[in-house]
Amino acid sequence: MDRPLVATSGNISGEPVLTDNQEATTRLAAIADGFLHHNRPIVRPADDPVIRSIAGQPRHIRLGRGIAPLELDLPTGPAQPVLAVGGHMKDAVALCWDKRLVISPHIGDLDSPRSMDVFEHTIGDLQALYEVQAQSIICDLHPAYTSSRWARQQNLPLLEVQHHHAHASALAGEHPDIHRWLVFTWDGVGMGNDGSLWGGEALTGVPGDWQRKASFRPFYLSGGNKAGREPWRSAAALMWGAGYDWLPPVNGVELARDGWRKRLNTHPSSAVGRLFDAAAALVLDRTVASFEGQGPMELESLTRQRATPVSLPLAMDANGILRSDWSVLPAMLSDQVRSAAERADIFHESMAQTLVDQALGIQKTTAFEAVGLSGGVFQNRRLTEIVLELLEQHDIPVRLHRQIPANDGGLCFGQIIEYLATQQTFVEHGSR
Amino acid sequence: MTFDRHISLAHGNGGRFMRELITEIFARHLDNPGLDVSLDAAPMDLSGVDNDSMIPMITTDGFVVQPLEFPGGDIGSLAVHGTVNDLAVCGAKPLYFSLNAIIEEGLESDCLERVVKSLAAAAREAGVRVVAGDTKVVPRGNGGGLYLATTGVGLRPAGLMLGMHTIQPGDQVLVSGPIGDHGIAVMLAREEFQIKGDVQSDSASVLPLAEAAMAFEGLRFMRDPTRGGLASVGCEICSATGLGLRLMETAVPVRESVGMVCEMLGYDPYYLACEGRVVAVVAAAEAQALLEAWRATAGGNQAAIIGSMVSDKARLVLETELAGERVLEELEDDPLPRIC
Numbered sequence: 001m002d003r004p005l006v007a008t009s010g011n012i013s014g015e016p017v018l019t020d021n022q023e024a025t026t027r028l029a030a031i032a033d034g035f036l037h038h039n040r041p042i043v044r045p046a047d048d049p050v051i052r053s054i055a056g057q058p059r060h061i062r063l064g065r066g067i068a069p070l071e072l073d074l075p076t077g078p079a080q081p082v083l084a085v086g087g088h089m090k091d092a093v094a095l096c097w098d099k100r101l102v103i104s105p106h107i108g109d110l111d112s113p114r115s116m117d118v119f120e121h122t123i124g125d126l127q128a129l130y131e132v133q134a135q136s137i138i139c140d141l142h143p144a145y146t147s148s149r150w151a152r153q154q155n156l157p158l159l160e161v162q163h164h165h166a167h168a169s170a171l172a173g174e175h176p177d178i179h180r181w182l183v184f185t186w187d188g189v190g191m192g193n194d195g196s197l198w199g200g201e202a203l204t205g206v207p208g209d210w211q212r213k214a215s216f217r218p219f220y221l222s223g224g225n226k227a228g229r230e231p232w233r234s235a236a237a238l239m240w241g242a243g244y245d246w247l248p249p250v251n252g253v254e255l256a257r258d259g260w261r262k263r264l265n266t267h268p269s270s271a272v273g274r275l276f277d278a279a280a281a282l283v284l285d286r287t288v289a290s291f292e293g294q295g296p297m298e299l300e301s302l303t304r305q306r307a308t309p310v311s312l313p314l315a316m317d318a319n320g321i322l323r324s325d326w327s328v329l330p331a332m333l334s335d336q337v338r339s340a341a342e343r344a345d346i347f348h349e350s351m352a353q354t355l356v357d358q359a360l361g362i363q364k365t366t367a368f369e370a371v372g373l374s375g376g377v378f379q380n381r382r383l384t385e386i387v388l389e390l391l392e393q394h395d396i397p398v399r400l401h402r403q404i405p406a407n408d409g410g411l412c413f414g415q416i417i418e419y420l421a422t423q424q425t426f427v428e429h430g431s432r
Numbered sequence: 433m434t435f436d437r438h439i440s441l442a443h444g445n446g447g448r449f450m451r452e453l454i455t456e457i458f459a460r461h462l463d464n465p466g467l468d469v470s471l472d473a474a475p476m477d478l479s480g481v482d483n484d485s486m487i488p489m490i491t492t493d494g495f496v497v498q499p500l501e502f503p504g505g506d507i508g509s510l511a512v513h514g515t516v517n518d519l520a521v522c523g524a525k526p527l528y529f530s531l532n533a534i535i536e537e538g539l540e541s542d543c544l545e546r547v548v549k550s551l552a553a554a555a556r557e558a559g560v561r562v563v564a565g566d567t568k569v570v571p572r573g574n575g576g577g578l579y580l581a582t583t584g585v586g587l588r589p590a591g592l593m594l595g596m597h598t599i600q601p602g603d604q605v606l607v608s609g610p611i612g613d614h615g616i617a618v619m620l621a622r623e624e625f626q627i628k629g630d631v632q633s634d635s636a637s638v639l640p641l642a643e644a645a646m647a648f649e650g651l652r653f654m655r656d657p658t659r660g661g662l663a664s665v666g667c668e669i670c671s672a673t674g675l676g677l678r679l680m681e682t683a684v685p686v687r688e689s690v691g692m693v694c695e696m697l698g699y700d701p702y703y704l705a706c707e708g709r710v711v712a713v714v715a716a717a718e719a720q721a722l723l724e725a726w727r728a729t730a731g732g733n734q735a736a737i738i739g740s741m742v743s744d745k746a747r748l749v750l751e752t753e754l755a756g757e758r759v760l761e762e763l764e765d766d767p768l769p770r771i772c
Contacts, residue, residue: 113757251692256696
C-alpha cells in the first residue's frame, strides 16, 4: 500500500455498530472502501469496552463486550421492577428488580434512528432475557432527550432525575459505606433544576437528598446544541464574557458575537467540560471537534508537570452557593509568551486547585466523610490525579468510580440508586 | 385628520375619530365592490357557484409578528398570505376576507397606513376582497403595536381528495422553495442585526403553486410549513399516517445566507417558519412532473424533491451527507418567538 490503511468497527460516528452484513454494506458505502465480514450472525451486539487507568486502577469509560450486561447486587431493591433509561449521549439503560440490577451494553448517542432502534431493542431484550417487566421508568430531567421522550410515551409511572444528582448517586451507589458525601459532578452539560446548563456542580448529601453547595460563575454559551462540537464557542463565552474583543478564525463569527451580545439562543452554563473546551480552543486553536471531548483530550496529552495555578476567586452568590470565577483564565490561556504545554499544565493545576478550594470552603459549614468525583471531566487522568494528591494533603478521602463509567454511560445506574433512595424515604415517612 | 401622527384611544371609541380611522385608512385602501363600511354584516356573492361541484371553505388566523415591518413583508401582507395559504393548500380558491385590527394606543399612524396598504395590495394580488372588519384600540402597553386577525372564505372543488389519509409508502415529498427565510428574516429584523446580504421573508401567496399542484391526480396532500417549519409538517405527516418520512439533507433547499445565520446562531432550518412555501406529497410517478410544473410557476423556481414516504416506524429521518441519519423530533421549545 502506498497510503495509510484504516481498519475500524462498522458504525457511523455516534451510532451503534451495524450487525447485518447487508445493512453494513449499504450504510457504510460512502465511508468504507472494503468490508471484512463474518458468517456468524450477531444476536446481541456489543461494542468494545473502553478502559483507562486512573490513579492506579482501571476505570471504565464504556461498558462493552465481556463486561456488559453488568450484573450488580444491591442491598435493597424496588417494590416492583424499574427501568432507568439514562441520558442522551453515550447512553446505556439499567433494569432493576428484587436486589438485582443489570446495566446494558453501551448503546450510543440517541440522535439516529438506528440508535433509537437499538435502544428500544435493548430494553425489550433485557426484560425478555431476565423475564422481568418494568412497572415504572426513570429518565433524565431534560425533556428533549430522546430517552426522556420515549419514557413519556410508555404509559408507565415516570420519575425524572436531575442529571448531576444521577451522577452523584451513581458514585454513591458504588460506595455504600459513605453516608455523607461531597460529590463534584463535572461534565459537559446537563439540565439543572433551574433550567440552566449545569456541569460544574458540587453536591453534598446522599442519594435522594443532594444539596448544591458550589458551582461556577455562569458563562453564556451561544449556538444551542452546537457548543459540544465547536469548542470555539466555549472559548468565545469566556473571552467575550471577560471583555476581550476576540474573534476566532471561523467564517461568520461576527454574527455569532452579535447574537451572543443579544443573548440570542444563548444559555447560561456552569459546565466545567466547556471550560476545558475553551482552554483547548485557546491553547491549541482547536476551533471545531469531531467528537465531544477531543479538545480536552489533546490538551491533557500536552501536560508534563505540576505548575503554579491561577487562582479562581471563590465567592458566595445570593442563593448561598459558592461560585468560582473563571474570568481570570482567559488572560493566561491566551498568553502567547507561555508555551502550549505550560498553559495546559497551569490550566489543569488551576482546575484541580479550584476543586480543592471549593471543598475546603464547603467543609467550613457542611461535614462530609469523603469527596467523590463523577462526570465525564474526571476521565481526565491528569486532573483527577492532581486532585487526589491535593486532597490527600488536606487529609480528605476521595472516592472514584469502580465499575460504573464516570460519564453519561453511568447515569442509568445513578438514576436507579436515586430512585431506590427516594422510595425508601417515602416508605420510612409512610410508616411513621 | 384626527390622527396626525399616532393612534389614540379615541380612535376606538365608536365616535368620529373611529369613523375617520376606518374611512381614511382602512376603507380607502381596501376599497372593493364588496366592501360597505355602513353595514353590520356583508353578503358574500357566491352566485354562479354550483353547490354540488364546489364546497365553501373557511379558515381564520391571528398575526402578532414582531417587528410589524421586516425585510420582504409586514404584518399586513402576512395577514393576507397566512390565510390565503391555509385555504390554498386545502385546494380552495380564496374569495372573501374579514379583518380584525387590534391597535395599541400610540402606534404611528403612518406605520398603520403602510401596513394596511400592503395588506390591500396582497389581497388584490391574491384576488380576495375584504368585505368585513373591526378595529379596536387598546391602551398603551397592552399590545405589540398592532395585532391582526383575518378570516378567509373560499371555494374548493367537491371532488378533490386531498388529505394525509391518502398518503402511501413510496410517495414523494416536494417543497416549493428554500426553507427558513421568514423565520430568519424576522429574527434578524427584531434583533436589529447589522448584517450584509440581508435575508428576505418569503411571505407570499402560494395560490399559483397550489393550483399548479392540483392539476395532478396523484397529489395527496399539501401544507404550508409556517410555525415549526418543515420538520413539524413532517412529524405531523408521520404521526397521522403511521409511515416514515426520509428527507435528504442535500436536497432540501436552504439559502446560503440562511444557512450561515443558522450555523452561527445555532438554529435548525428544518424548524424555521416559511410563509410562502408549500410542502406537497405526491405519487412517485408524478413527482418529476410536479417538480417541473412548480419550477415553471411564480415562486417555485427553486422547488425540489426532498424526500419520500417509507414503510418504517412513524418518524421523520434526515439523511445527512456521508450516510448519517438524524431523527427530527417534534419541537419542544419555540425556536424563535412570535414570527407570525
